[in-house]
Amino acid sequence: MQDISAYLSANANNMKKSVIRELLKLTNQPDIISFAGGLPAPETFPVEELREATDRAFRKYGDKMLQYGTTEGDNDLKAQIIAYESEQGVQLGMQNLLITSASQQALDMLPKLFLDPGDMVIAGRPTYVGAIQAIQSYQGKILGIPFSSANDGFDMVELEKRYQRARADRKRIKYIYVIPDFQNPSGICWSEEKRRALLEFAYRENLFIVEDAPYREIRFIGEPVPSIYQLDQHMENRGIVINLKTFSKILAPGTRIGWIIAREDIIQRLVIAKQAMDLCTNMLSQKLLAEFMATGRTRAVIERTCGIYREKRNFMLEKLEQYMPKRFDLTWTKPEGGLFLWISLPHFIDTDKMFYKAIEKKVAYVVGSAFYFDNPEHNAMRINFSYSSFEQIEEGVKRLASCIQEEIDAHDAGPRGQTLPEGV
Numbered sequence: 001m002q003d004i005s006a007y008l009s010a011n012a013n014n015m016k017k018s019v020i021r022e023l024l025k026l027t028n029q030p031d032i033i034s035f036a037g038g039l040p041a042p043e044t045f046p047v048e049e050l051r052e053a054t055d056r057a058f059r060k061y062g063d064k065m066l067q068y069g070t071t072e073g074d075n076d077l078k079a080q081i082i083a084y085e086s087e088q089g090v091q092l093g094m095q096n097l098l099i100t101s102a103s104q105q106a107l108d109m110l111p112k113l114f115l116d117p118g119d120m121v122i123a124g125r126p127t128y129v130g131a132i133q134a135i136q137s138y139q140g141k142i143l144g145i146p147f148s149s150a151n152d153g154f155d156m157v158e159l160e161k162r163y164q165r166a167r168a169d170r171k172r173i174k175y176i177y178v179i180p181d182f183q184n185p186s187g188i189c190w191s192e193e194k195r196r197a198l199l200e201f202a203y204r205e206n207l208f209i210v211e212d213a214p215y216r217e218i219r220f221i222g223e224p225v226p227s228i229y230q231l232d233q234h235m236e237n238r239g240i241v242i243n244l245k246t247f248s249k250i251l252a253p254g255t256r257i258g259w260i261i262a263r264e265d266i267i268q269r270l271v272i273a274k275q276a277m278d279l280c281t282n283m284l285s286q287k288l289l290a291e292f293m294a295t296g297r298t299r300a301v302i303e304r305t306c307g308i309y310r311e312k313r314n315f316m317l318e319k320l321e322q323y324m325p326k327r328f329d330l331t332w333t334k335p336e337g338g339l340f341l342w343i344s345l346p347h348f349i350d351t352d353k354m355f356y357k358a359i360e361k362k363v364a365y366v367v368g369s370a371f372y373f374d375n376p377e378h379n380a381m382r383i384n385f386s387y388s389s390f391e392q393i394e395e396g397v398k399r400l401a402s403c404i405q406e407e408i409d410a411h412d413a414g415p416r417g418q419t420l421p422e423g424v
């Protein structure tokens with residue numbers, strides 16, 4: 001048999017398997033409580049309403065539902081999205097909108113459009129693993145920026161330092177990738193001040209910003225902060241922000257529909273990039289979503305979802321407080337939205353190694369190291385609070401806490417506890 005590896009392109013050789021997807025395979029046993037996946041809670045899906053919308057759409061559009069559509073996206077859906085965005089204070093026209101096969105396609109289109117091998121993207125340390133994978137598959141690199149200790153966005157001093165160093169090394173930096181609302185994996189939400197500071201930086205350095213916002217509407221505590229896209233409109237209105245949205249977390253990920261909001265010339269370029277990928281986005285999904293949105297029920301569904309997640313998030317925080325070992329170096333984020341929180345552990349705990357012990361105790365998380373392009377941190381984990389039931393959350397946190405306690409005990413009983421031979 002011919003060995004495929006000798007035939008692969010450099011791009012294909014750069015494609016890395018998602019660590020998360022590999023680990024998720026281990027968590028598929030029925031008795032494991034998994035905080036590892038990023039799945040929305042199935043009880044939030046408006047199943048019946050989407051079924052009715054599909055019936056109506058078939059009656060209304062008939063064969064058009066089954067035909068190819070334009071690459072830009074279906075006009076009925078675009079009109080609904082324009083109205084929906086306008087309710088949230090984002091003004092845009094048809095020419096600023098491109099419908100995609102959810103956000104992951106957009107994340108693949110952007111490096112395809114912007115990156116030559118070796119080009120760099122500025123992104124958080126940690127950041128969304130699907131974005132890292134896409135950038136790597138076009139032989140791009142990531143200039144990682146840590147978050148501030150206040151968890152309100154990038155550490156701007158580090159951004160300047162690392163950026164200037166990369167420039168001095170003659171690196172070509174093309175865009176900044178951020179998830180300002182309830183980041184995956186950390187749950188961090190950027191303050192308005194930090195969003196403005198990032199825009200100022202991008203204006204000064206002539207960089208584009210890709211604002212990935214799948215969790216923007218999944219805010220269940222506090223007041224919304226303007227998006228970076230909106231802030232640009234109010235500041236210098238240079239059109240440097242490319243805003244990515246999706247139905248995955250606000251309605252249902254199985255619809256596989258998202259949208260990109262950007263300046264017209266950028267949209268036109270993205271349309272060309274998309275043509276070779278899939279000609280057009282799934283028409284059935286687009287039409288059923290257009291029909292669903294026309295009922296005016298989208299916001300109500302989101303509010304219901306936020307209510308469910310608020311309770312689950314509060315419950316998980318309460319249980320973490322109750323069961324986790326009490327130490328200054330064991331902390332977790334307290335997100336005001338999204339699906340995840342991030343646990344930082346004592347430096348001597350390697351969550352990659354602990355993962356297998358956790359599986360033995362029938363609980364799973366995602367290893368923190370999966371969210372780094374290079375030099376991963378090993379003493380953190382991402383846990384999801386949207387999917388598990390309340391009972392599973394309590395039992396899972398208990399199991400996780402006992403796993404961590406065992407690591408701490410083993411460390412405390414380590415070299416310090418042992419008597420070493422004299423002279424060593």
Ligand SMILES: Cc1ncc(COP(=O)(O)O)c(C=O)c1O
Nearest residue numbers: 038102103104128179184246248
């Ligand atoms: C930050 C971020 N961006 C993009 C995606 C991709 O979402 P989708 O392709 O379902 O829209 C996800 C999925 O979890 C995500 O967390």
